[in-house]
Amino acid sequence: MTFTLDATHDTQRKSWVESANAAGSDFPIQNLPFGRFRAAGSSEAFRIGVAIGDQILDLRAAGLIATDDMNALMAAAPAERQALRLKISDGLAAGSPQQAAWAQALLPQAQAEYTVPCKVGDYTDFYTGIHHATTIGKLFRPDQPLMPNYKWVPIGYHGRASSIVVSGQSFKRPQGQTKAPDATEPSFGPCKRLDYELELGFYVGQGNALGESIGIDQAEAHLFGVGLFNDWSARDLQAWEYQPLGPFLAKNFASTVSPWIVTMEALAPFRAPFTRPEGDPQPLPYLDGAVNRAQGQLDITLEVYVQTAKMRAEGAEPARLTHGRVKDAAYWTAAQLVAHHTVNGCNLQPGDLLGSGTLSGPTLDAAGSLMELTLGGKQAITLPNGEQRTFLQDGDTLILRGWCEREGAVRIGLGEASGTVLA
Known part of the structure; x- marks a missing residue:
């Protein structure tokens, strides 16, 4: 199997999360890595998020997934994962109609704490x-x-x-x-x-x-x-x-x-x-x-x-x-x-x-x-x-x-x- 280039890799694609567009950012819209986070100092359950610029998009709060189980998300077929990646990318892209709603699902990375990204069984x-x-x-x-x-x-x-x-x-x-x-x-x-x-x-x-x-x-x-x-x-x-x-x-x-x-x-x-x-x-x-x-x-x-x-x-x-x-x-x-x-x-x-x-x-x-x-x-x-x-x-x-x-x-x-x- 080969992972091919698609719209999510477009070098011209920018995000309405302005920090993601900064030169040298680890987390531009072309990246979208997954992790588990919660508000720092809270006792909330860890949730699944995607890093975008200096922010984290809470995927469940944005209505993109219905689980907090990263391992279940990882078990999806590659085609399902690619479809989710495209949906996230489109929603975070500049001019997206999702901006107003998804802005409420953001947390600054500086205000978050993290755990191991998934349950590592072996x-x-x-x-x-x-x-x-x-x-x-x-x-x-x-x-x-x-x-x-x-x-x-x-x-x-x-x-x-x-x-x-x-x-x-x-x-x-x-x-x-x-x-x-x-x-x-x-x-x-x-x-x-x-x-x-x-x-x-x-x-x-x-x-x-x-x-x-x-x-x-x-x-x-x-x-x-x-x-x-x-x-x-x-x-x-x-x-x-x-x-x-x-x-x-x-x-x-x-x-x-x-x-x-x-x-x-x-x-x-x-x-x-x-x-x-x-x-x-x-x-x-x-x-x-x-x-x-x-x-x-x-x-x-x-x-x-x-x-x-x-x-x-x-x-x-x-x-x-x-x-x-x-x-x-x-x-x-x-x-x-x-x-x-x-x-x-x-x-x-x-x-x-x-x-x-x-x-x-x-x-x-x-x-x-x-x-x-x-x-x-x-x-x-x-x-x-x-x-x-x-x-x-x-x-x-x-x-x-x-x-x-x-x-x-x-x-x-x-x-x-x-x-x-x-x-």
């Missing part, structure tokens, strides 16, 4: 960033950075869904067992090598029945959209526990998502071909398809910023750590992840989350983790105010940002995913 974390995998592999296995299976099979593991939190929340520094190289036995205590992981989260829309696989050509029809995802990592805990079954306490304490899901429809103008470097194996047939080759990659720019407690107290702006592009980082596409996940009949369900794995580019400034930026903690980063970091300290806030920009299309953004480390 979460799978993949490892699609080949530059990240290679750099991390060199730290632990200099003679064989990549395992023999990496270029043949999308590597992943099943993660913890209950500790996924929405942007803006704080979390306690994790603790667990660690073992120093020269120690005879492990010790227990707070993590000393806390790191971020710059990822995308792919949200499943329509699911599949147990025992039925999803072919590569239909895989994207089963994706609802994409959000920013920070899969925090306790590197020292992980180094001790990860063999033979993988990370456990190193990952289950918190993973942060952005409030908004940018739909696959909105991303239609921002696609890139999927190619493999010369000499690398081509994907096996079940992971290969003409559409995936032609436009399987997402052309999204990603950035990471840090703001320390000192910077916050002094009113200093966050400092950028990472700047890169998804198409330069991901060795596998979202469609390939879905096809592989279900090839043995695993049943995905609406709201399931597939993490991309750390999306590091080929250069150091595009590295998606401190583990890479500091060469395993050996080379500290100096921030603009003179502070240094090898790993995250208490009070540090990490901010992920992302956007798509291309000639002939209107820029759209993914918003932010931020989280703060507590003692």
Whole structure:
């Protein structure tokens, strides 16, 4: 399946919500991402909204839907979703007869609070960033950075869904067992090598029945959209526990998502071909398809910023750590992840989350983790105010940002995913 351009992508289309027309806005009328919100400080139930400029359109209050269940909305067929997107776009367009009524269904984003965009029943974390995998592999296995299976099979593991939190929340520094190289036995205590992981989260829309696989050509029809995802990592805990079954306490304490899901429809103008470097194996047939080759990659720019407690107290702006592009980082596409996940009949369900794995580019400034930026903690980063970091300290806030920009299309953004480390 391909998501094609239609009236909702028209570069000339403007909104009667004036802030949506501002240059550089994350949420112009061409975007229309979905999230769950309520008035800040209230005890109301969370409702489904669409971001437009600096506002949120309450879809139920506008008479567009009859449910507050995002997962039910995500389960709709792509044609139904596209029809809803067109109706929202037409109603928000400049000159729309809906303006007077829908203006009453708006809430400023600054006056809202958010929750995880949908109920995440299951979460799978993949490892699609080949530059990240290679750099991390060199730290632990200099003679064989990549395992023999990496270029043949999308590597992943099943993660913890209950500790996924929405942007803006704080979390306690994790603790667990660690073992120093020269120690005879492990010790227990707070993590000393806390790191971020710059990822995308792919949200499943329509699911599949147990025992039925999803072919590569239909895989994207089963994706609802994409959000920013920070899969925090306790590197020292992980180094001790990860063999033979993988990370456990190193990952289950918190993973942060952005409030908004940018739909696959909105991303239609921002696609890139999927190619493999010369000499690398081509994907096996079940992971290969003409559409995936032609436009399987997402052309999204990603950035990471840090703001320390000192910077916050002094009113200093966050400092950028990472700047890169998804198409330069991901060795596998979202469609390939879905096809592989279900090839043995695993049943995905609406709201399931597939993490991309750390999306590091080929250069150091595009590295998606401190583990890479500091060469395993050996080379500290100096921030603009003179502070240094090898790993995250208490009070540090990490901010992920992302956007798509291309000639002939209107820029759209993914918003932010931020989280703060507590003692």
